[in-house]
Amino acid sequence: MKTKFIHTYVSVDCVVFGFDDEQLNILLVRRDEQNANDLKLPGSLIYDEEDVDDAANRVLFQLTGIKKMSLRQFRCFASPDRASKTEDKKWLDKEYQPNINRLITVAYLSLCKIDRKLNNISKYKETEWCPMNEVPRMPFDHNRIVKDSLIEVRRWIEYDPSIVFELLPNKFTISQLHRLYEAIYNKTIDIRNFHKKVAAMPYVVALDEKQANVSHRAARYYKFDRKANNKLKTNI
Amino acid sequence: MKTKFIHTYVSVDCVVFGFDDEQLNILLVRRDEQNANDLKLPGSLIYDEEDVDDAANRVLFQLTGIKKMSLRQFRCFASPDRASKTEDKKWLDKEYQPNINRLITVAYLSLCKIDRKLNNISKYKETEWCPMNEVPRMPFDHNRIVKDSLIEVRRWIEYDPSIVFELLPNKFTISQLHRLYEAIYNKTIDIRNFHKKVAAMPYVVALDEKQANVSHRAARYYKFDRKANNKLKTNI
DNA sequence: TCAAAAGTGTTCGATATACACCCATGC
DNA sequence: GCATGGGTGTATATCGAACACTTTTGA
Numbered sequence: 001m002k003t004k005f006i007h008t009y010v011s012v013d014c015v016v017f018g019f020d021d022e023q024l025n026i027l028l029v030r031r032d033e034q035n036a037n038d039l040k041l042p043g044s045l046i047y048d049e050e051d052v053d054d055a056a057n058r059v060l061f062q063l064t065g066i067k068k069m070s071l072r073q074f075r076c077f078a079s080p081d082r083a084s085k086t087e088d089k090k091w092l093d094k095e096y097q098p099n100i101n102r103l104i105t106v107a108y109l110s111l112c113k114i115d116r117k118l119n120n121i122s123k124y125k126e127t128e129w130c131p132m133n134e135v136p137r138m139p140f141d142h143n144r145i146v147k148d149s150l151i152e153v154r155r156w157i158e159y160d161p162s163i164v165f166e167l168l169p170n171k172f173t174i175s176q177l178h179r180l181y182e183a184i185y186n187k188t189i190d191i192r193n194f195h196k197k198v199a200a201m202p203y204v205v206a207l208d209e210k211q212a213n214v215s216h217r218a219a220r221y222y223k224f225d226r227k228a229n230n231k232l233k234t235n236i
Numbered sequence: 237m238k239t240k241f242i243h244t245y246v247s248v249d250c251v252v253f254g255f256d257d258e259q260l261n262i263l264l265v266r267r268d269e270q271n272a273n274d275l276k277l278p279g280s281l282i283y284d285e286e287d288v289d290d291a292a293n294r295v296l297f298q299l300t301g302i303k304k305m306s307l308r309q310f311r312c313f314a315s316p317d318r319a320s321k322t323e324d325k326k327w328l329d330k331e332y333q334p335n336i337n338r339l340i341t342v343a344y345l346s347l348c349k350i351d352r353k354l355n356n357i358s359k360y361k362e363t364e365w366c367p368m369n370e371v372p373r374m375p376f377d378h379n380r381i382v383k384d385s386l387i388e389v390r391r392w393i394e395y396d397p398s399i400v401f402e403l404l405p406n407k408f409t410i411s412q413l414h415r416l417y418e419a420i421y422n423k424t425i426d427i428r429n430f431h432k433k434v435a436a437m438p439y440v441v442a443l444d445e446k447q448a449n450v451s452h453r454a455a456r457y458y459k460f461d462r463k464a465n466n467k468l469k470t471n472i
Numbered sequence: 473t474c475a476a477a478a479g480t481g482t483t484c485g486a487t488a489t490a491c492a493c494c495c496a497t498g499c
Numbered sequence: 500g501c502a503t504g505g506g507t508g509t510a511t512a513t514c515g516a517a518c519a520c521t522t523t524t525g526a
Contacts, residue, residue, distance in 0.1 A: 006282050047242060053314075431506075455506085
């Protein structure tokens with residue numbers, strides 16, 4: 001019955017990654033405050049005069065209070081039945097308007113320091129950092145989107161290695177960076193080789209400061225040097 | 237005036253690459269048969285019960301008669317003013333229906349053997365292989381899409397090196413493959429190193445056959461061995 | 473003095489780069 | 500025999516992978 005052109009709503013959905021020093025987490029929103037497990041990806045229908053990139057920025061701003069978050073579009077999901085489960089239709093009816101029979105979404109990645117205080121002014125009052133391997137069943141194809149997103153994060157890092165620092169505090173130890181890489185690539189990475197790798201990154205610079213009050217040898221802090229990184233980029 | 241949610245049409249546009257033994261070409265369609273330069277990317281609004289991937293497949297099938305072409309979604313273009321030029325609006329009015337004030341598109345890449353006989357049953361009767369560096373001014377943001385597409389082709393090859401053979405005849409010489417790589421990466425590649433590289437590809441196998449009737453030493457033909465490639469993939 | 477994590481070098485193999493000459497064929 | 504493109508090998512640099520012990524600190 002391919003007779004009519006689609007005339008539809010379009011949404012954005014954001015997979016926001018955070019890193020808790022052990023594993024990757026994803027920022028989810030709770031639709032129903034009574035239901036502990038009713039989580040979904042933060043997203044929104046896009047407005048009339050709005051680009052999809054702007055819509056994703058808006059969603060992230062309302063969710064976090066951060067104006068310019070790292071952002072990367074990674075795929076349009078448009079299966080005709082992605083919004084056809086009765087429960088999902090019901091929710092769309094209530095949340096937006098009746099008779100949205102189909103919904104196309106554009107998925108975005110973003111990265112966020114997990115301990116950053118979030119200033120949530122979105123309609124979803126509760127947000128939750130959820131470890132990647134404990135993500136509950138979610139509406140629409142949000143589980144599928146999350147599944148695909150990790151691969152995209154890896155591609156993103158390959159394209160621009162400096163974005164991983166969006167996931168770390170301003171001051172971090174090599175060990176933290178190491179655990180982050182292990183979490184992203186889901187494999188153990190030899191620590192000596194890793195030190196060499198970091199030493200070869202001109203945009204990671206050592207600070208004079210060290211950890212205090214740790215019951216083992218104190219680790220040196222490092223920071224990400226944005227200027228060195230920009231210089232590197234323009235030289236290429 | 238962000239008060240209303242977008243309710244819109246969605247299209248797909250395909251950047252189909254071909255290789256003429258010298259340079260990359262893109263398959264364009266002529267909108268106006270009276271006007272030599274009125275070319276655009278092949279594309280279509282998507283249907284009601286159709287996924288975007290299926291829509292791209294449909295467009296390519298109608299354009300070429302080929303059922304399963306290589307296909308890769310690469311980006312959603314949704315700037316609010318991408319369809320706001322008067323000439324573009326006029327064309328949308330005529331082509332589809334009046335008052336399409338906005339149009340979101342999902343761009344796809346595809347690769348095609350340039351000498352393949354195309355069985356075009358689309359509404360655009362005339363198609364044209366256009367060298368990448370001679371692409372005329374096109375409607376909407378099609379020039380922008382083409383500009384971005386080459387970078388995506390390179391990423392695609394990095395992800396799956398075997399797709400380049402979609403651009404070559406079934407039998408090809410190393411020299412053809414060499415020129416193809418040079419065209420894609422837009423740089424000269426040392427031919428001896430290139431031979432080594434090809435020798436390391438288990439899915440490129442030499443045939444007994446050689447060129448005939450050439451006024452120089454005849455080159456050996458090679459073919460792409462899909463089975464060797466699949467075995468390689470499953471082993472990884 | 474012990475537990476816990478930090479920090480540090482060398483070797484090897486694989487891979488990328490640079491570079492120049494002889495070979496086969498048709499005219 | 501000459502013009503044209505086909506085909507080949509070696510040396511060097513770079514990168515990634517494997518691998519184990521000493522240092523520092525607080526408890």
